[in-house]
Amino acid sequence: MAKVKITQIKSRSGATKRQIANLASLGIHRLHQSVEVELTPVTKGMIEKVLHLVTCEEVK
Numbered sequence: 895m896a897k898v899k900i901t902q903i904k905s906r907s908g909a910t911k912r913q914i915a916n917l918a919s920l921g922i923h924r925l926h927q928s929v930e931v932e933l934t935p936v937t938k939g940m941i942e943k944v945l946h947l948v949t950c951e952e953v954k
Contacts, residue, residue, distance in 0.1 A: 895934060897933065898933050899928055899952075900948050903947065912943070913944050916940040917944055
């Protein structure tokens with residue numbers, strides 16, 4: 895599986911509870927924090943729900 899690097903670029907203030915839960919599930923707890931996760935269908939769905947709050951780039 896491919897790995898992706900996810901970085902939070904916008905505040906979660908004003909986000910819905912579901913979006914905040916998705917960020918927490920991805921392992922992101924603060925602004926400008928980056929995490930590397932495996933790109934599975936589950937994580938891809940979580941990323942799509944918070945795409946306006948994060949940047950995503952493939953790790954080689």
